[in-house]
Amino acid sequence: MTKHTSYIGGKWVDFGNYKPNLNPANTDDIIAEFSYGDSNAVDQAVLAAQKAQNGWANATPQVRHDLLEAIGVKLADRVEEYGTMLAREEGKTIAEAKGETMRASQVFKFFAGEALRLDGELQSSVRPNVDVEITREPVGIVGLITPWNFPIAIPAWKIAPALAFGNCVIIKPAGLTPGCAHIIAKLMDECGCPPGVFNLVFGGGSTVGDAIVKHPAIEAISFTGSVATGNNIAEICGQLRKKVQLEMGGKNPMVVMDDADLKLAVDACLNGAFFSTGQRCTASSRLIVQEGIHDKFVEELTKAVTALKVGDPLDSSTQIGPVIDEAQLQSNLNYIELAKKEAGSVIGGERLELSTPGYFQAPALFVGTTNDMRINREEIFGPCASIIKVKDLEEAIDVSNDTEFGLSAGICTASLKSAREFKRRSQAGMVMVNLPTAGVDYHVPFGGRKGSSFGPREQGRYAAEFYTIVKTAYVFAG
Ligand SMILES: NC(=O)C1=CN([C@@H]2O[C@H](COP(=O)(O)OP(=O)(O)OC[C@H]3O[C@@H](n4cnc5c(N)ncnc54)[C@H](OP(=O)(O)O)[C@@H]3O)[C@@H](O)[C@H]2O)C=CC1
Ligand SMILES: O=C(O)CCC(=O)C(=O)O
Numbered sequence: 001m002t003k004h005t006s007y008i009g010g011k012w013v014d015f016g017n018y019k020p021n022l023n024p025a026n027t028d029d030i031i032a033e034f035s036y037g038d039s040n041a042v043d044q045a046v047l048a049a050q051k052a053q054n055g056w057a058n059a060t061p062q063v064r065h066d067l068l069e070a071i072g073v074k075l076a077d078r079v080e081e082y083g084t085m086l087a088r089e090e091g092k093t094i095a096e097a098k099g100e101t102m103r104a105s106q107v108f109k110f111f112a113g114e115a116l117r118l119d120g121e122l123q124s125s126v127r128p129n130v131d132v133e134i135t136r137e138p139v140g141i142v143g144l145i146t147p148w149n150f151p152i153a154i155p156a157w158k159i160a161p162a163l164a165f166g167n168c169v170i171i172k173p174a175g176l177t178p179g180c181a182h183i184i185a186k187l188m189d190e191c192g193c194p195p196g197v198f199n200l201v202f203g204g205g206s207t208v209g210d211a212i213v214k215h216p217a218i219e220a221i222s223f224t225g226s227v228a229t230g231n232n233i234a235e236i237c238g239q240l241r242k243k244v245q246l247e248m249g250g251k252n253p254m255v256v257m258d259d260a261d262l263k264l265a266v267d268a269c270l271n272g273a274f275f276s277t278g279q280r281c282t283a284s285s286r287l288i289v290q291e292g293i294h295d296k297f298v299e300e301l302t303k304a305v306t307a308l309k310v311g312d313p314l315d316s317s318t319q320i321g322p323v324i325d326e327a328q329l330q331s332n333l334n335y336i337e338l339a340k341k342e343a344g345s346v347i348g349g350e351r352l353e354l355s356t357p358g359y360f361q362a363p364a365l366f367v368g369t370t371n372d373m374r375i376n377r378e379e380i381f382g383p384c385a386s387i388i389k390v391k392d393l394e395e396a397i398d399v400s401n402d403t404e405f406g407l408s409a410g411i412c413t414a415s416l417k418s419a420r421e422f423k424r425r426s427q428a429g430m431v432m433v434n435l436p437t438a439g440v441d442y443h444v445p446f447g448g449r450k451g452s453s454f455g456p457r458e459q460g461r462y463a464a465e466f467y468t469i470v471k472t473a474y475v476f477a478g
Helices: 039-057 061-077 079-090 094-117 153-164 178-190 205-214 227-240 262-278 291-306 326-342 393-401 416-425 460-467
Strands: 006-008 011-013 018-023 026-035 121-124 130-138 141-145 168-172 198-200 220-224 243-247 252-256 284-290 345-348 364-369 384-390 408-412 430-433 468-476
Touching: 006 039, 006 178, 018 079, 026 079, 026 178, 039 130, 039 141, 039 168, 039 198, 039 205, 061 079, 061 094, 061 153, 061 178, 079 094, 079 178, 094 153, 094 460, 141 153, 141 205, 153 168, 153 178, 153 220, 153 460, 168 205, 178 198, 205 227, 220 227, 220 460, 227 243, 252 262, 252 393, 262 284, 262 291, 262 384, 262 408, 284 291, 284 393, 291 345, 291 364, 291 384, 326 345, 326 364, 326 384, 384 393, 393 416, 408 416, 416 430, 460 468
Parallel strands: 141 168, 141 220, 168 198, 220 243, 252 284, 252 408, 284 384, 364 384, 408 430
Antiparallel strands: 006 011, 006 198, 018 026, 121 130, 130 468, 345 364
16 A cells, blocks of 8 residues: 655655545545644644745745746646546546646746746835835745645645745645645655755644644645635634635526527536536536526536536546545535425436445536525535526626625626626626636636635735735935
């Protein structure tokens, strides 16, 4: 059995206490065992990062660029191997897993460039012979806590900007998908990352995760995951006056107007709601459909949903892989039972027994729902979507915004006027016109409003907002 350990101060550190990582499509397939640390492991990582922080903050942009570029190149070169590992541990299809690995590569390469581009401002003072310089400095040691659903892309889009702007990193990946974080640690080692600049600690959320959040020497926390954990982290960081960035849930609306191209709308909803097994915070879980196109749309989407092939992610004909684990599958099935009571009409949604022991579920479509139902208020995080019928754009916008979340929102329409109105009034961080709510570019800001996100945006050049701290210097020339 392959065994993996934490990576601290440039060394592989064994804490014993091994936990297996299972393939959700075949639980007989144990991918590897991972040695779990505890709060002492976090202390060790902090000591290593403290030793490295000054050197890394003062490393030239070229040095930082070269490390991130080298990692980006290797991720792309090994997309086949790493994509296969990702599909095995997370369960998304091999095409999605290779796509995500390529995205991680692009993220590293993008932030390699950003390391060279970090700029400042020079302003005249209101006083004579004084200049004002505004510069950005590293925050210090940053703690990164990542989820299982994008196990290589999300670590990449937190690690790369952190390192690009001179911070040292301590990352704790999700217990369900530690293998991808291990890949990144291996690449850091291979590409000559100075000891202590990048530290990976395997361990539980309530032990290692909590210790990272509470450690006084860790200056900032970037978290992606559930609302409950995010809220708890926000509270602790507030008390400790720690910089915090949270990406949490979504209940993303996709509006389909009467004038939409029906095929485009069905494809966008199918992709947004069900691909990646619906396990995306940007998934379209509420399909808000205007009454004139409603029946035809339901008919066409039903055909498309029931034709989706659920199966082994490594089989290239599979469109929907397994759910991540038994707990998430049971939670989905509970929501499907609730949908039967609340909505009446449920298409699909049954547990599937395939040739391997895994967590397979038929995609589920809830028809005839209203926005006040629990299935339309709570994030399900599985291959499930509801249809809500509305009479016009005004009602569609009201229903879209009537949620505690605000991550992504989409509209399918041929009318520029409707698209413009929706884009302007949508209370979401990201708006898609004639595109799925999920599936974003790597070089532009990512994040939401209301209960979905907190703190500065991730990704693109906006990432500098979180991973740097502004200094204003006044210089008197005499
Ligand atoms: N917005 C998103 O992208 C995601 C949203 N979710 C939502 O969350 C639900 C549950 O998923 P789950 O994986 O349990 O989400 P969690 O929020 O529990 O996990 C996310 C990360 O936080 C860690 N963590 C857990 N507890 C703590 C803590 N007290 N302090 C610090 N870190 C902690 C986890 O570690 P560990 O894995 O070791 O527990 C993991 O690394 C899903 O059904 C979905 O609704 C889930 C994943 C991604
Ligand atoms: O939609 C995407 O491409 C990214 C989604 C995401 O980051 C998430 O679901 O956590």
